[in-house]
Amino acid sequence: MQAIRTVDATRYITPLREGGSLPAIIEASDGELYVLKFRGAGQGRKSLIAELVAGEIGRALGLPIPELAFVELDDAFSRSEPHEEIQDLMRASTGLNLALAFLPGALAFEPALASPEALQLASAIAWFDAYIMNVDRTARNTNMLLVDGKLWLIDNGASLYIHHTWANFRERSRGAFPQIKDHVLLPYADALAEADIVFYNGHGLEEWLADLLRNAARPGQPQIAVSEGLPALGANDEFREGNPHFWMSAAFGARYLEKIRDGLIGIDPDGRAIYTANAAAYSKELLALNEELKQQAAALPAESRKIVTNHDALPYFAQEYGFTIVGNLLGSAESEPPAGDLVALVQQIKAQNVKAVFSESQFSPQLTATIAREAGVKVVANLYTDTLGEAGLGVASYADMLRYDMRTIVDALQ
Protein backbone atom coordinates (compact mmCIF):
# COMPACT_ATOMS: atom_id res chain seq x y z
CA MET A 1 0.00 0.00 0.00
CA GLN A 2 1.18 3.47 -0.85
CA ALA A 3 2.15 5.78 2.01
CA ILE A 4 -0.22 8.65 2.63
CA ARG A 5 1.26 11.90 1.41
CA THR A 6 1.36 15.08 3.47
CA VAL A 7 0.97 18.41 1.68
CA ASP A 8 0.64 22.02 2.83
CA ALA A 9 -2.47 24.03 2.12
CA THR A 10 -1.47 27.03 0.01
CA ARG A 11 -4.75 28.57 -1.16
CA TYR A 12 -8.30 28.46 0.09
CA ILE A 13 -10.70 28.31 -2.85
CA THR A 14 -14.27 27.78 -1.73
CA PRO A 15 -16.34 26.16 0.98
CA LEU A 16 -18.54 23.18 0.12
CA ARG A 17 -21.64 22.99 2.21
CA GLU A 18 -22.49 19.36 2.85
CA GLY A 19 -25.11 18.57 5.42
CA GLY A 20 -23.80 19.78 8.75
CA SER A 21 -20.14 19.86 7.80
CA LEU A 22 -18.18 22.48 5.94
CA PRO A 23 -15.35 21.04 3.91
CA ALA A 24 -13.48 23.27 1.49
CA ILE A 25 -11.72 23.06 -1.82
CA ILE A 26 -8.12 24.09 -1.38
CA GLU A 27 -4.97 24.14 -3.44
CA ALA A 28 -1.93 22.49 -1.89
CA SER A 29 1.84 22.77 -2.16
CA ASP A 30 1.91 20.07 -4.84
CA GLY A 31 -0.25 22.24 -7.09
CA GLU A 32 -3.25 19.88 -6.81
CA LEU A 33 -6.77 20.60 -5.61
CA TYR A 34 -8.20 18.81 -2.58
CA VAL A 35 -11.42 18.63 -0.65
CA LEU A 36 -10.21 19.44 2.83
CA LYS A 37 -12.01 18.05 5.86
CA PHE A 38 -11.29 20.26 8.82
CA ARG A 39 -10.16 18.56 11.99
CA GLY A 40 -11.99 21.24 13.98
CA ALA A 41 -15.35 20.62 12.25
CA GLY A 42 -18.47 19.51 14.10
CA GLN A 43 -18.13 15.77 13.47
CA GLY A 44 -14.73 15.85 15.14
CA ARG A 45 -11.66 13.71 14.82
CA LYS A 46 -13.37 10.36 15.03
CA SER A 47 -15.17 10.88 11.77
CA LEU A 48 -11.84 11.81 10.14
CA ILE A 49 -10.26 8.68 11.54
CA ALA A 50 -13.16 6.66 10.13
CA GLU A 51 -12.75 8.51 6.82
CA LEU A 52 -9.08 7.58 6.70
CA VAL A 53 -9.36 3.97 7.83
CA ALA A 54 -12.48 3.14 5.81
CA GLY A 55 -11.18 5.03 2.77
CA GLU A 56 -7.84 3.21 2.78
CA ILE A 57 -9.55 -0.17 3.24
CA GLY A 58 -11.71 0.63 0.22
CA ARG A 59 -8.72 1.76 -1.81
CA ALA A 60 -6.82 -1.40 -0.86
CA LEU A 61 -9.82 -3.39 -2.12
CA GLY A 62 -9.60 -1.55 -5.43
CA LEU A 63 -12.80 0.45 -4.97
CA PRO A 64 -12.93 3.86 -6.65
CA ILE A 65 -12.07 6.19 -3.77
CA PRO A 66 -10.09 9.39 -4.44
CA GLU A 67 -6.59 9.55 -2.97
CA LEU A 68 -6.50 10.57 0.68
CA ALA A 69 -3.84 12.98 1.85
CA PHE A 70 -2.84 14.75 5.05
CA VAL A 71 -2.94 18.51 4.76
CA GLU A 72 -1.02 20.88 7.02
CA LEU A 73 -2.98 24.05 7.66
CA ASP A 74 -0.96 27.10 8.66
CA ASP A 75 -2.18 29.47 11.33
CA ALA A 76 -1.83 32.39 8.88
CA PHE A 77 -4.38 30.80 6.57
CA SER A 78 -7.38 31.93 8.59
CA ARG A 79 -6.40 35.61 8.72
CA SER A 80 -7.34 36.34 5.12
CA GLU A 81 -10.69 34.54 5.41
CA PRO A 82 -13.62 36.99 5.53
CA HIS A 83 -16.30 34.53 6.77
CA GLU A 84 -16.21 34.34 10.50
CA GLU A 85 -17.59 30.78 10.64
CA ILE A 86 -14.88 29.54 8.28
CA GLN A 87 -12.22 31.55 10.05
CA ASP A 88 -13.16 29.87 13.34
CA LEU A 89 -13.10 26.49 11.67
CA MET A 90 -9.63 27.13 10.25
CA ARG A 91 -8.29 28.36 13.54
CA ALA A 92 -9.61 25.23 15.26
CA SER A 93 -7.95 23.12 12.56
CA THR A 94 -4.41 24.53 12.49
CA GLY A 95 -2.00 21.66 11.96
CA LEU A 96 -2.87 18.28 10.49
CA ASN A 97 -6.10 17.70 8.54
CA LEU A 98 -7.42 15.13 6.10
CA ALA A 99 -8.30 15.66 2.45
CA LEU A 100 -9.51 13.78 -0.59
CA ALA A 101 -8.23 14.53 -4.06
CA PHE A 102 -10.69 16.87 -5.78
CA LEU A 103 -12.54 15.38 -8.75
CA PRO A 104 -13.06 18.02 -11.45
CA GLY A 105 -16.34 17.85 -13.35
CA ALA A 106 -17.98 15.53 -10.82
CA LEU A 107 -21.75 15.27 -10.63
CA ALA A 108 -23.88 14.03 -7.78
CA PHE A 109 -24.70 10.34 -8.16
CA GLU A 110 -27.87 9.50 -10.07
CA PRO A 111 -28.47 5.90 -11.12
CA ALA A 112 -29.61 7.09 -14.56
CA LEU A 113 -26.31 8.88 -15.17
CA ALA A 114 -24.12 6.00 -14.04
CA SER A 115 -22.58 3.72 -16.64
CA PRO A 116 -23.44 0.00 -16.57
CA GLU A 117 -19.83 -0.65 -15.50
CA ALA A 118 -20.31 1.69 -12.55
CA LEU A 119 -23.46 -0.10 -11.44
CA GLN A 120 -21.65 -3.43 -11.69
CA LEU A 121 -19.73 -2.29 -8.62
CA ALA A 122 -22.97 -2.11 -6.64
CA SER A 123 -22.60 -5.52 -4.95
CA ALA A 124 -18.99 -4.82 -3.99
CA ILE A 125 -19.87 -1.37 -2.65
CA ALA A 126 -22.86 -2.62 -0.69
CA TRP A 127 -20.64 -5.34 0.78
CA PHE A 128 -17.91 -2.79 1.61
CA ASP A 129 -20.36 -0.43 3.29
CA ALA A 130 -21.78 -3.24 5.39
CA TYR A 131 -18.21 -4.16 6.36
CA ILE A 132 -17.25 -0.63 7.40
CA MET A 133 -20.75 -0.06 8.87
CA ASN A 134 -21.37 2.97 6.73
CA VAL A 135 -24.77 4.44 7.58
CA ASP A 136 -24.60 7.13 4.95
CA ARG A 137 -24.79 5.85 1.40
CA THR A 138 -28.52 6.39 1.23
CA ALA A 139 -30.83 8.00 -1.31
CA ARG A 140 -30.86 11.16 0.81
CA ASN A 141 -27.09 11.36 0.93
CA THR A 142 -25.38 9.06 -1.53
CA ASN A 143 -21.81 10.17 -0.84
CA MET A 144 -20.97 9.16 -4.39
CA LEU A 145 -19.95 11.21 -7.39
CA LEU A 146 -19.92 10.52 -11.10
CA VAL A 147 -17.20 11.68 -13.44
CA ASP A 148 -18.03 10.78 -17.06
CA GLY A 149 -20.29 7.99 -15.81
CA LYS A 150 -17.54 6.54 -13.60
CA LEU A 151 -18.47 6.23 -9.98
CA TRP A 152 -16.44 7.51 -7.01
CA LEU A 153 -17.01 6.87 -3.33
CA ILE A 154 -16.40 9.99 -1.29
CA ASP A 155 -17.07 10.74 2.36
CA ASN A 156 -16.68 7.34 4.00
CA GLY A 157 -16.55 8.92 7.45
CA ALA A 158 -20.08 8.03 8.61
CA SER A 159 -18.74 4.55 9.29
CA LEU A 160 -16.92 2.53 11.96
CA TYR A 161 -19.17 4.20 14.52
CA ILE A 162 -18.17 1.33 16.75
CA HIS A 163 -15.25 3.51 17.88
CA HIS A 164 -17.68 5.89 19.56
CA THR A 165 -18.55 3.12 22.05
CA TRP A 166 -16.05 0.32 22.45
CA ALA A 167 -18.26 -1.85 24.66
CA ASN A 168 -18.44 -5.36 23.17
CA PHE A 169 -16.71 -4.20 20.01
CA ARG A 170 -15.59 -7.68 18.95
CA GLU A 171 -19.06 -9.15 19.16
CA ARG A 172 -20.70 -6.12 17.59
CA SER A 173 -18.23 -6.30 14.74
CA ARG A 174 -19.56 -9.77 13.96
CA GLY A 175 -23.21 -8.76 14.11
CA ALA A 176 -25.41 -8.02 11.15
CA PHE A 177 -25.60 -4.50 9.72
CA PRO A 178 -29.34 -3.91 9.36
CA GLN A 179 -28.86 -0.32 8.09
CA ILE A 180 -27.76 -1.80 4.78
CA LYS A 181 -31.48 -1.91 3.91
CA ASP A 182 -31.30 1.83 3.14
CA HIS A 183 -28.27 1.57 0.86
CA VAL A 184 -28.87 3.44 -2.37
CA LEU A 185 -27.13 0.79 -4.49
CA LEU A 186 -28.95 -2.19 -3.01
CA PRO A 187 -31.39 -2.44 -5.96
CA TYR A 188 -28.36 -2.81 -8.27
CA ALA A 189 -26.44 -5.23 -6.06
CA ASP A 190 -27.22 -8.33 -8.08
CA ALA A 191 -24.17 -10.55 -7.57
CA LEU A 192 -26.50 -12.65 -5.43
CA ALA A 193 -27.65 -14.20 -8.68
CA GLU A 194 -24.26 -15.91 -8.96
CA ALA A 195 -24.93 -18.03 -5.86
CA ASP A 196 -25.88 -21.66 -6.59
CA ILE A 197 -28.27 -21.62 -3.64
CA VAL A 198 -29.35 -19.11 -0.99
CA PHE A 199 -30.05 -20.15 2.58
CA TYR A 200 -31.60 -17.68 5.00
CA ASN A 201 -33.20 -17.99 8.40
CA GLY A 202 -36.69 -16.84 7.50
CA HIS A 203 -39.68 -15.96 9.69
CA GLY A 204 -39.13 -12.30 8.83
CA LEU A 205 -35.61 -12.04 10.22
CA GLU A 206 -34.10 -10.92 6.92
CA GLU A 207 -36.83 -8.54 5.83
CA TRP A 208 -34.14 -6.29 4.38
CA LEU A 209 -33.18 -9.18 2.12
CA ALA A 210 -36.63 -9.75 0.70
CA ASP A 211 -36.44 -7.25 -2.20
CA LEU A 212 -32.95 -8.39 -3.00
CA LEU A 213 -33.98 -12.03 -3.07
CA ARG A 214 -36.86 -11.20 -5.36
CA ASN A 215 -35.04 -8.83 -7.72
CA ALA A 216 -31.54 -10.22 -7.85
CA ALA A 217 -32.35 -13.89 -8.03
CA ARG A 218 -31.40 -16.00 -10.99
CA PRO A 219 -34.40 -17.79 -12.48
CA GLY A 220 -34.60 -21.18 -10.82
CA GLN A 221 -32.18 -20.24 -8.03
CA PRO A 222 -33.17 -22.16 -4.89
CA GLN A 223 -33.78 -19.80 -1.95
CA ILE A 224 -34.40 -21.71 1.21
CA ALA A 225 -35.71 -20.38 4.53
CA VAL A 226 -34.19 -22.88 6.94
CA SER A 227 -36.81 -22.18 9.61
CA GLU A 228 -39.75 -22.77 7.29
CA GLY A 229 -42.44 -25.00 8.74
CA LEU A 230 -41.21 -24.80 12.33
CA PRO A 231 -43.89 -23.99 14.92
CA ALA A 232 -43.49 -20.28 15.60
CA LEU A 233 -44.16 -18.48 18.87
CA GLY A 234 -45.01 -14.85 19.52
CA ALA A 235 -46.35 -13.40 16.30
CA ASN A 236 -46.69 -9.64 16.85
CA ASP A 237 -46.34 -6.36 14.98
CA GLU A 238 -42.60 -6.69 14.68
CA PHE A 239 -42.45 -10.38 13.84
CA ARG A 240 -45.61 -10.99 11.86
CA GLU A 241 -44.50 -14.55 11.10
CA GLY A 242 -43.61 -15.19 14.73
CA ASN A 243 -40.28 -15.02 16.49
CA PRO A 244 -37.40 -16.05 14.20
CA HIS A 245 -34.82 -17.12 16.83
CA PHE A 246 -35.36 -20.87 16.40
CA TRP A 247 -31.62 -21.55 16.42
CA MET A 248 -31.50 -20.95 20.17
CA SER A 249 -32.87 -24.49 20.55
CA ALA A 250 -30.46 -27.21 19.44
CA ALA A 251 -33.47 -29.35 18.52
CA PHE A 252 -34.57 -26.72 16.00
CA GLY A 253 -30.97 -26.33 14.88
CA ALA A 254 -31.09 -29.98 13.87
CA ARG A 255 -34.21 -29.18 11.85
CA TYR A 256 -32.34 -26.41 10.01
CA LEU A 257 -29.82 -29.08 9.05
CA GLU A 258 -32.44 -31.09 7.19
CA LYS A 259 -33.29 -28.06 5.07
CA ILE A 260 -29.64 -27.41 4.30
CA ARG A 261 -29.00 -31.06 3.45
CA ASP A 262 -31.98 -31.25 1.12
CA GLY A 263 -31.07 -27.96 -0.52
CA LEU A 264 -27.55 -29.13 -1.25
CA ILE A 265 -28.75 -32.47 -2.60
CA GLY A 266 -31.16 -30.54 -4.82
CA ILE A 267 -28.38 -28.63 -6.57
CA ASP A 268 -25.79 -31.42 -6.41
CA PRO A 269 -27.51 -34.83 -6.53
CA ASP A 270 -24.18 -36.63 -6.97
CA GLY A 271 -23.21 -35.49 -3.48
CA ARG A 272 -26.27 -37.05 -1.84
CA ALA A 273 -24.32 -39.68 0.12
CA ILE A 274 -21.87 -37.23 1.63
CA TYR A 275 -24.47 -34.57 2.48
CA THR A 276 -26.65 -37.23 4.10
CA ALA A 277 -23.79 -38.68 6.13
CA ASN A 278 -22.51 -35.28 7.26
CA ALA A 279 -25.98 -34.05 8.19
CA ALA A 280 -26.67 -37.25 10.14
CA ALA A 281 -23.42 -36.95 12.09
CA TYR A 282 -23.98 -33.30 12.94
CA SER A 283 -27.62 -33.89 13.77
CA LYS A 284 -26.63 -36.63 16.20
CA GLU A 285 -24.20 -34.22 17.85
CA LEU A 286 -26.86 -31.49 18.14
CA LEU A 287 -29.48 -33.83 19.57
CA ALA A 288 -26.97 -35.12 22.14
CA LEU A 289 -26.20 -31.51 22.99
CA ASN A 290 -29.91 -30.82 23.34
CA GLU A 291 -30.21 -33.55 25.98
CA GLU A 292 -27.12 -32.27 27.77
CA LEU A 293 -28.60 -28.74 27.87
CA LYS A 294 -31.91 -30.03 29.18
CA GLN A 295 -30.13 -31.82 32.01
CA GLN A 296 -28.13 -28.76 32.95
CA ALA A 297 -31.27 -26.63 33.03
CA ALA A 298 -33.11 -29.25 35.07
CA ALA A 299 -30.45 -28.99 37.77
CA LEU A 300 -31.80 -25.51 38.56
CA PRO A 301 -34.86 -25.29 40.81
CA ALA A 302 -37.90 -24.56 38.65
CA GLU A 303 -38.58 -21.24 40.42
CA SER A 304 -35.09 -19.99 39.48
CA ARG A 305 -35.46 -20.59 35.77
CA LYS A 306 -36.42 -17.03 34.87
CA ILE A 307 -34.74 -14.98 32.20
CA VAL A 308 -34.47 -11.28 31.40
CA THR A 309 -32.40 -10.25 28.36
CA ASN A 310 -32.02 -7.33 25.96
CA HIS A 311 -34.25 -8.54 23.18
CA ASP A 312 -36.67 -11.36 22.57
CA ALA A 313 -34.12 -13.93 21.42
CA LEU A 314 -34.86 -16.81 23.78
CA PRO A 315 -38.48 -18.00 23.47
CA TYR A 316 -37.47 -21.31 21.85
CA PHE A 317 -34.58 -21.72 24.27
CA ALA A 318 -37.05 -21.18 27.11
CA GLN A 319 -39.57 -23.56 25.59
CA GLU A 320 -37.05 -26.34 24.98
CA TYR A 321 -35.14 -26.11 28.24
CA GLY A 322 -37.90 -25.14 30.65
CA PHE A 323 -37.33 -21.46 31.39
CA THR A 324 -39.74 -18.54 31.70
CA ILE A 325 -39.02 -15.26 29.91
CA VAL A 326 -39.93 -12.57 32.42
CA GLY A 327 -39.26 -9.78 29.94
CA ASN A 328 -36.67 -8.06 27.85
CA LEU A 329 -35.40 -4.52 27.72
CA LEU A 330 -36.54 -3.79 24.20
CA GLY A 331 -40.04 -5.11 24.67
CA SER A 332 -41.13 -6.15 21.25
CA ALA A 333 -39.46 -3.25 19.39
CA GLU A 334 -35.85 -3.09 18.26
CA SER A 335 -35.46 0.48 19.53
CA GLU A 336 -35.15 2.17 22.87
CA PRO A 337 -38.04 1.09 25.06
CA PRO A 338 -40.34 3.67 26.65
CA ALA A 339 -39.28 4.44 30.22
CA GLY A 340 -42.58 3.16 31.64
CA ASP A 341 -41.92 -0.31 30.25
CA LEU A 342 -38.58 -0.41 32.03
CA VAL A 343 -40.15 0.57 35.32
CA ALA A 344 -42.65 -2.26 34.87
CA LEU A 345 -39.79 -4.62 34.01
CA VAL A 346 -37.92 -3.70 37.18
CA GLN A 347 -41.09 -4.40 39.16
CA GLN A 348 -41.48 -7.77 37.44
CA ILE A 349 -37.87 -8.69 38.23
CA LYS A 350 -38.47 -7.92 41.91
CA ALA A 351 -41.92 -9.50 42.09
CA GLN A 352 -40.80 -12.73 40.44
CA ASN A 353 -37.52 -12.97 42.34
CA VAL A 354 -35.44 -13.06 39.18
CA LYS A 355 -31.83 -13.61 40.20
CA ALA A 356 -29.95 -11.97 37.34
CA VAL A 357 -30.35 -9.91 34.20
CA PHE A 358 -28.44 -11.01 31.10
CA SER A 359 -26.80 -8.63 28.68
CA GLU A 360 -26.48 -9.95 25.14
CA SER A 361 -23.13 -9.54 23.45
CA GLN A 362 -24.35 -7.41 20.55
CA PHE A 363 -25.86 -4.78 22.85
CA SER A 364 -24.19 -2.16 24.97
CA PRO A 365 -24.38 -3.41 28.58
CA GLN A 366 -25.17 0.01 30.03
CA LEU A 367 -28.96 -0.13 30.00
CA THR A 368 -28.95 -3.69 31.32
CA ALA A 369 -26.67 -2.62 34.15
CA THR A 370 -29.05 0.21 35.07
CA ILE A 371 -32.05 -2.11 35.16
CA ALA A 372 -30.14 -4.64 37.24
CA ARG A 373 -29.08 -1.97 39.71
CA GLU A 374 -32.62 -0.65 40.08
CA ALA A 375 -33.95 -4.14 40.58
CA GLY A 376 -31.14 -4.98 42.98
CA VAL A 377 -29.96 -8.03 41.03
CA LYS A 378 -26.70 -8.87 39.29
CA VAL A 379 -26.05 -8.24 35.64
CA VAL A 380 -24.37 -11.03 33.71
CA ALA A 381 -22.44 -9.99 30.64
CA ASN A 382 -22.44 -11.56 27.26
CA LEU A 383 -25.00 -14.06 26.37
CA TYR A 384 -24.48 -14.97 22.72
CA THR A 385 -27.75 -15.02 20.82
CA ASP A 386 -27.53 -13.45 17.37
CA THR A 387 -23.78 -13.79 16.88
CA LEU A 388 -20.91 -16.12 17.66
CA GLY A 389 -17.98 -14.88 19.70
CA GLU A 390 -14.25 -15.16 19.82
CA ALA A 391 -12.56 -18.54 19.52
CA GLY A 392 -10.69 -17.97 22.79
CA LEU A 393 -13.97 -17.64 24.69
CA GLY A 394 -15.32 -20.98 23.52
CA VAL A 395 -18.21 -19.49 21.54
CA ALA A 396 -16.87 -19.80 18.02
CA SER A 397 -19.26 -22.51 16.85
CA TYR A 398 -23.03 -22.88 17.02
CA ALA A 399 -22.89 -25.81 19.45
CA ASP A 400 -20.34 -24.02 21.62
CA MET A 401 -22.51 -20.90 21.69
CA LEU A 402 -25.48 -22.84 23.09
CA ARG A 403 -23.24 -24.65 25.56
CA TYR A 404 -21.71 -21.36 26.70
CA ASP A 405 -25.09 -19.67 27.10
CA MET A 406 -26.55 -22.50 29.14
CA ARG A 407 -23.51 -22.60 31.41
CA THR A 408 -23.67 -18.82 31.87
CA ILE A 409 -27.39 -18.88 32.63
CA VAL A 410 -27.24 -21.84 35.00
CA ASP A 411 -24.28 -20.38 36.89
CA ALA A 412 -25.98 -17.01 37.27
CA LEU A 413 -29.37 -18.38 38.39
CA GLN A 414 -27.92 -20.92 40.81
Ligand SMILES: [Zn+2]
Ligand atom coordinates in the same frame (compact mmCIF):
# COMPACT_ATOMS: atom_id res chain seq x y z
ZN1 LIG B 1 -32.19 -11.30 17.45
